[in-house]
Amino acid sequence: MIPGMPTSDAITIPPHLLPADGRFGSGPSKVRPAQVDMLAALGRTVLGTSHRQAPVRRLVARAKEGLLDLLGAPAGYEVVLGNGGSTTFWDVATCSLVARRAQHATFGEFGAKFAAATRAAPFLDEPDVREVPPGRLALPEATDGVDTYAWPQNETSTGVVAPVRRVGGDAALVVVDATSAAGAVPVDLAETDVYYLAPQKVLASDGGLWFAVVSPSAVERAATVAASDRWIPESLSFTTALANSRLDQTLNTPAIATLVLLVEQLDWLREAGGLEWAAARSAASARVLYSWAQSREWATPFVAEEALRSPVVGTIDLDDAVDARAVIAALRDNGIVDVDPYRKLGRNQLRVGMYPAVDPADVEALTACVDHVVERLA
Numbered sequence: 001m002i003p004g005m006p007t008s009d010a011i012t013i014p015p016h017l018l019p020a021d022g023r024f025g026s027g028p029s030k031v032r033p034a035q036v037d038m039l040a041a042l043g044r045t046v047l048g049t050s051h052r053q054a055p056v057r058r059l060v061a062r063a064k065e066g067l068l069d070l071l072g073a074p075a076g077y078e079v080v081l082g083n084g085g086s087t088t089f090w091d092v093a094t095c096s097l098v099a100r101r102a103q104h105a106t107f108g109e110f111g112a113k114f115a116a117a118t119r120a121a122p123f124l125d126e127p128d129v130r131e132v133p134p135g136r137l138a139l140p141e142a143t144d145g146v147d148t149y150a151w152p153q154n155e156t157s158t159g160v161v162a163p164v165r166r167v168g169g170d171a172a173l174v175v176v177d178a179t180s181a182a183g184a185v186p187v188d189l190a191e192t193d194v195y196y197l198a199p200q201k202v203l204a205s206d207g208g209l210w211f212a213v214v215s216p217s218a219v220e221r222a223a224t225v226a227a228s229d230r231w232i233p234e235s236l237s238f239t240t241a242l243a244n245s246r247l248d249q250t251l252n253t254p255a256i257a258t259l260v261l262l263v264e265q266l267d268w269l270r271e272a273g274g275l276e277w278a279a280a281r282s283a284a285s286a287r288v289l290y291s292w293a294q295s296r297e298w299a300t301p302f303v304a305e306e307a308l309r310s311p312v313v314g315t316i317d318l319d320d321a322v323d324a325r326a327v328i329a330a331l332r333d334n335g336i337v338d339v340d341p342y343r344k345l346g347r348n349q350l351r352v353g354m355y356p357a358v359d360p361a362d363v364e365a366l367t368a369c370v371d372h373v374v375e376r377l378a
């Protein structure tokens with residue numbers, strides 16, 4: 001058997017049931033053809049040119065402006081960017097933003113990884129970690145001695161969405177992981193000091209960069225930490241990233257293609273109606289997915305509490321009698337890919353990325369395809 005090729009007993013889904021586009025990954029996620037066309041259009045002029053020259057710096061400037069506009073950032077907020085994705089940003093925040101002690105509301109793998117980063121830092125106090133089992137929501141809580149509050153707005157590993165509200169008073173920073181939320185889940189950025197993301201989820205780009213929309217308080221905190229005697233590696237220095245971002249540059253070479261795909265998607269989202277439009281589109285997909293799951297005897301939304309169900313990453317548990325791995329394999333044979341559950345969650349589950357690039361009609365088609373496969377497997 002050749003991996004990825006249909007086997008002889010493969011299930012063939014009738015073409016009329018198939019989605020127009022079979023990519024439902026939670027990250028990396030579907031890239032729209034128009035984005036790839038833009039990449040091709042810049043293939044001989046901007047790709048393969050210096051990131052210190054105007055054409056690439058203009059891309060960085062457009063990405064910054066596009067994010068501030070799409071996310072409705074308050075006056076005084078600015079965009080900082082650097083290489084390494086959200087995972088690297090956890091280290092940037094650990095080294096450059098947490099003064100002494102962080103609190104983490106942890107309800108899945110991604111929130112837990114940031115908590116592990118501050119726990120491992122020898123120059124910080126033991127973090128205050130508020131943890132609940134997967135599928136539920138932990139909330140931050142004002143606590144003496146905590147100077148940084150951190151949680152994900154959307155926990156991509158479980159499909160739980162969290163409120164974003166200030167906690168801890170004026171002196172504390174609110175640092176929100178919006179990697180899989182920014183641009184599709186409503187937010188009031190005035191409730192945050194640092195709202196960070198990587199562009200390969202909602203924003204349909206490729207990986208490798210981190211972006212953070214930051215308040216003046218975050219800039220001030222970073223300056224205070226940088227002036228202390230803490231050693232901060234240059235690549236993890238927020239103040240260095242900020243100085244470069246203000247010049248529409250990055251400390252070291254960025255992925256230019258990632259910037260092009262991002263800028264094209266930001267334009268598309270804003271022309272279509274902005275965050276409100278994007279949120280409505282993802283919510284429409286989510287309604288289709290969750291109501292379908294509730295109407296099937298063998299499927300159940302993993303997140304029990306309806307208000308916590310993510311509008312962008314839907315997690316659907318399957319009955320023990322239906323092997324999710326077999327369903328996922330049959331879908332893949334038919335060009336429908338990446339509906340795998342988060343690997344460490346270890347559930348008999350489908351996980352569906354419903355970012356704005358995904359057409360709600362394709363989510364509807366996906367449910368019909370799952371029905372078809374489950375009937376044939378039985």
Ligand SMILES: *Cc1c(COP(=O)(O)O)cnc(C)c1O
Nearest residue numbers: 085086087110152156179180198
């Ligand atoms: C994907 C994801 C990350 C990690 O992003 P990388 O760019 O791969 O480092 C972090 N947090 C959340 C919520 C994510 O969904």
